[in-house]
Amino acid sequence: MxxxxxxxxxxxxxxxxxxxxxxxxxxxxxxxxxxxxxxxxxLDAGRSINLALxxxxxxxxxxxxxxxxxxxxxIPMRGRMIHQQHSKSFFSPYSGRPDTAINSxxxxxxxxxxxxxxxxxxxxxxxxxxxxxxxxxxxxxxxxxxxxxxxxxxxxxxxxxxxxxxxxxxxxxxxxxxxxxxxxxQEWLSHGYKELEIPAGPKGDYLLDPDALHIWPRGKDMLIALPNLNGSFTVTLFMSYAEQPYGFDHLIQEADITEFFNTQYPDMLKLIPDLVDQYQKNPTGGLGxxxxxxxxxxxxxxxxxxxxxxxxxxxxxxxxxxxxxxxxxxxxxxxxxxxxxxxxxxxxxxxxxxxxxxxxxxxxxxxEMKEHTADPYFQQKRQLEVAFETELPELYASKYSLVTFHADIPYHTAMQRGRAQDKAILSLLREDKLPKEMALKERFNKVQERTNEILDQGLIK
Ligand SMILES: Cc1cc2nc3c(=O)[nH]c(=O)nc-3n(C[C@H](O)[C@H](O)[C@H](O)COP(=O)(O)OP(=O)(O)OC[C@H]3O[C@@H](n4cnc5c(N)ncnc54)[C@H](O)[C@@H]3O)c2cc1C
CATH class of the missing domain: 3.50.50.60 (FAD/NAD(P)-binding domain)
Structure with a gap:
């Protein structure tokens, strides 16, 4: 050449x-x-300060x-920490394999x-x-x-x-x-984003677990937080522009911002002392x-x-x-x-x-992130996939793992296989065909069989 x-x-x-x-x-x-x-x-404030590599x-x-x-x-993040609105937070590993993590x-x-x-x-x-x-x-x-x-x-x-x-x-x-x-x-999303910062604690310590990508799913909007090396977290609020009463177009006044966080994300008011100030100063970015x-x-x-x-x-x-x-x-x-x-x-x-x-x-x-992570079938599916990846690591990789941890598998192949697996597990769970008493290998075989049927029938785009 x-x-x-x-x-x-x-x-x-x-x-x-x-x-x-x-x-x-x-x-x-x-x-x-x-x-x-x-x-x-x-760099300009508010331009995705940290990223998942x-x-x-x-x-x-x-x-x-x-x-x-x-x-x-x-900073390796081994799973998602889901902060639910009305019940306890829980950790959902990205994979059943102990060495897999994404990196902030x-x-x-x-x-x-x-x-x-x-x-x-x-x-x-x-x-x-x-x-x-x-x-x-x-x-x-x-x-x-x-x-x-x-x-x-x-x-x-x-x-x-x-x-x-x-x-x-x-x-x-x-x-x-x-x-x-x-x-x-060019397809714009109804939602935009705004970045905020949870500062490090008094001794430069992390105020949340730095091993996880934190998610607060709330249906119409959500927050995520990724750790930084200096003990702080970058928080990103994803929210609709137009939604009433909580949308970027409407949430402008101090009292409304405080009420919004108090209702949706009360932890943030404790973790970010100058929350309203940051919210008002930092830019809102579009997503497309x-x-x-x-x-x-x-x-x-x-x-x-x-x-x-x-x-x-x-x-x-x-x-x-x-x-x-x-x-x-x-x-x-x-x-x-x-x-x-x-x-x-x-x-x-x-x-x-x-x-x-x-x-x-x-x-x-x-x-999935703003709604389904708190959905019971989604959680059952995740638990089963983690069990498959832990016990049968050579045989199973979830859609997330195929996309995120398998650089040798092209995105398109990962998408087709992953979507078929998701469809198979969710349908089998809804039909109650994967009871917990059933041996894991048997449940895996059922999922494989249903996945292959879905792929053979060309039901996945
Ligand atoms: C909120 C948010 C969170 C994200 N999180 C993740 C994540 O966790 N993981 C991940 O993999 N990706 C993430 N991304 C996506 C990621 O930021 C982009 O895919 C990535 O930055 C693309 O790199 P790029 O070099 O193609 O473009 P850019 O990073 O946008 O770089 C383009 C460069 O070109 C320069 N430029 C622009 N116009 C001109 C011009 N006219 N003349 C000369 N120079 C110009 C810019 O200044 C810039 O330096 C995120 C994006 C957003 C918005």
């Missing part, structure tokens, strides 16, 4: 890992980022040799690590404060506004890759090119799914990460999927393709079916 000059727009999580990997493969890389260097200037993301980071360095930034990691911390690694590479140049305005798709050239020099700057490469996130300017240039026949769908195709244009331009497939955050997979893009792109580059157009096509063919699957799964999980 010839070593080309690659221009990447966006030095977020995907663009930075991509630049590092392409640099390691010997390409000359220019990385252009709209914001200032986040190592010198802190799991097997797919870790595999891609390990490809770039960062496995150990990233582990040092991680700081977004700026991880991004800074990637940028530090990039700084060590002589063949990668990073330029901050350059905001892409438009792209000439057929010649790998982009026009940027330089926030420092306050002037327009033009950069070009042999190819250009847009990793500029959900609001991608590179994608917008594709959309504005009729000859591309570019398909685009973006699907588009094709991801490449002429033989020069490609989009990747959220720019190509932004998803709602309820499976904790957006960053993981974006990192997995880099892994798959790396695999495509190792194959025997004739030039960039063939590589771009091969990448999209391998990837789109899987990013569509995780987009659907993330929407399913939105409903």
């Amino acid at each position: 010839t070593k080309d000059h690659i221009l990447i727009v966006g030095a977020g999580l995907c663009g930075s890992l991509l630049a590092l990997r392409l640099g390691q493969l010997g390409h000359k890389v220019t990385l252009a980022e709209k914001r200032p260097d986040l190592r010198l200037q802190p 799991s097997a797919r993301g870790l595999k891609a980071l390990s490809l770039a040799g960062l496995g150990k360095k990233v582990q040092a930034l991680c 990691i700081s977004r700026p911390g991880l991004n800074a690590l990637l940028l530090d690694e990039i700084d060590k590479m002589a063949n990668i140049t990073v330029q901050f404060n350059l905001s892409c305005q438009s792209v000439a798709l057929n010649d790998g050239t982009a026009v940027f506004y330089d926030h420092h020099g306050q002037e327009q700057v033009q950069l070009s490469g042999d190819i250009l890759i847009g990793a500029d996130g959900a609001g991608s300017k590179v994608r917008q240039s594709m959309f504005a090119t009729p000859t591309m026949r570019f398909s685009f769908a 799914t973006i699907r588009c195709s094709p991801w490449h244009c002429f033989d020069k331009t490609l989009i990747m990460g959220d720019a190509a497939h932004a998803i709602v955050p309820f499976y904790g997979q957006g960053m993981n999927a974006s990192f997995e893009d880099v892994l798959v792109f790396d695999q495509v580059l190792a194959q025997n393709h004739n030039g960039w157009p063939e590589r771009f096509t091969a990448f999209e063919n391998l990837r789109k079916i899987n990013t569509d699957a995780i987009a659907d799964l993330a929407l399913d999980n939105f409903h």
